[in-house]
Amino acid sequence: MKVIPVPCLSDNYAYVLVDETAKKVYAVDPVEPEKVLPVIKSTNLDFTAILTTHHHADHSAGNTKIFNAAPSLEVYGGEDRIPSMTQELKDGDSFTLGSLKVHALKTFGHTTSSICYYIEDGDDRIVFTGDTLFVGGCGRLFEGTPAEMHESLNIKLAALPKDTKVYAGHEYTRSNFKFALSVDGDNEALKAKALKCQQLDCTMPSTIAEELATNPFMRVDQPALQAVTGETDPVKVLGAIRRLKDRF
Template sequence: MKVIPVPCLSDNYAYVLIDEKAQQVSVVDPVDADKVLEVVKQTNLAFKSVLTTHHHADHSGGNAKITSAVPELAVYGGDSRVPAMTQQLHDNDTFTLGSLSIRAIKTFGHTTSSICYYIEDGDDRVAFTGDTLFVGGCGRLFEGSPQDMYESLNVKLAALPGDTKVYAGHEYTRSNFKFALTVDGDNQALRDKVERCTDAQCTMPNTIAEELATNPFMRVHQPGLQKITGTTDPVQVLAVIRQMKDQF
């Protein structure tokens, strides 16, 4: 399994997912259809499917054009708002694409139908997290609640193996880290991670283990963050720091 990030728009990522055993490709959130199709063409492999994390146009906006170019594609998504969707997924639905085993994880918060795709290829594990989990941050709560985002991050995604590679939907890492240091500045793992990412053009992938160590939205049980937010309720900690980040 190989993942190729495709920068799109100002700070989005689409991804080309290569199944080297089955000699085929899928794409994740192909917002810029032309850019994604060019990368797919360069692989010289069969193009089989589109995995859509959520319906927002900066993730799904290329679906119609890409399926017009390749009409036989299967398009996976979480609800009817996903353009050109052919396969609606529910929480913990599992399916295979070639040799890859895929599990759909419904991760509410940013929207009420967001999906993270957890994919296994032997001992190699990746998660495409859209606008739910970013490096050092999480998505805005446009449709869901703090409780939803807490469960998405700290119950569902936190339970994935620590070596799972995380591919997020945006390059927000530097701005996320600037905020994280204001609420969790004594965290040496965070400070080390900030230093490692300073000159990186692309900070994908991270890992679940690194997020658990450095992402304040996945450290809501830590006394330091509870002190800053004035509450020991981890859901309320998340709610407060999300509000702080919105105003940062």
Template sequence: MKVIPVPCLGDNYSYILIDEQSRQASVVDPVEPEKVLSAVKETGMTLKTVLTTHHHADHSGGNKEIVKALPNLVVYGGDSRIPAMTHQLRNDDKFELGSLQVRAIQTFGHTTSSISYYIQDTSADQRIVFTGDTLFVGGCGRLFEGTPSDMYESLNVRLAALPKDTKVYAGHEYTKANLRFALTVDGDNQALKDKAQRCATMACTMPSTIGEELATNPFMRVDQPALQKATGKSDPIDVLAAVRQMKDNF
């Protein structure tokens, strides 16, 4: 299993997912189809599938054009607002991409169409998750359609339950700004300081891991005393809500 990030629209990422065994490729959020199709062509793989993380146009806006170019593509998504969708997913739905095993995880909060794709390559003992705009490296998406409770469930229950070595591929390159904010609410966290220093000179900060996010991401540390102190809240959902508001105003 191989993942190729494709920068799009300034700070977005599309991703090409390659299954070497079947020589199949899938694309995640191909918002600039020509750029993505050119990158797929360079791999020599056959594109079969589109994985859409949510309905926002900077993620799903290329679906119709890429399906026009390749009419037999299977397009997965989380609700009817996904353009060109052929297969609608519910939480814990499972399917295969060649030899790769996929589990859909509904991760509401940013939108109510959000699906994170947890993918396992059992032959290579590899695990990855595409999180769209739900989980960013060092942050999370704004709460446009969901509640703090929804985002808490998505981050601290569903995604946090994945194996810690699961590689995280997020929908935007927001890492440096996210970590600058994180240091204002969790500044004594040595793991966070180390990650901020490590990412400072990186053009692409993908992937992170679930373990790294649990150690450094303030939205996945809402049960920790430092975050409770920074917000003046004790209930983890209230802490998340307060940290999100602070980030919105940062």
């Protein structure tokens, strides 16, 4: 499989997922159809499905326009706030898209509609995380709690194979690393990745291993983050870091 990032709006990513074995193509959060559809057309493959990470308009607003033009599409999502949804997913649901194995991870914290899509193609593994997990950060807690975001990041996503490639919903990496260095400044892996990402226009993908080593929201058991927050309970550490980030 191949993933093509498509920059949208001011800092969003849609993705075109190419299934080279089945000769099919799928779209993830195609918020600007006029940008995503030409990329899909250029593959000369059969476009069969939309994967929606959550209901926020900067991710889902393109669904209806695309679906109205191609009503045979399947539109996957986590709850009925997803526009034009045809397949509602529950936590742990698995299904196939062509030759790809897709696993739906319900990831509360940012919204109650959030689904992360973990996809396997032989030994190649990827996850589309929407606004749950960013490179070096996580989403704001609009409809969830620190405990829910902790479960999403540090139990569900952290349990994925470490070489899983991470494709997030926004290009927030530089600002996320600026904050991360303010709370975890002695982290050599973080400093090295922050320097590397300064040279990149697109910082996708990361990996689960890299996020575990550099993302403060996935390092809530580490003494450095506990010292900064004055907390030792991982959920309280995450909540404190999120509040610091919100004011940063």
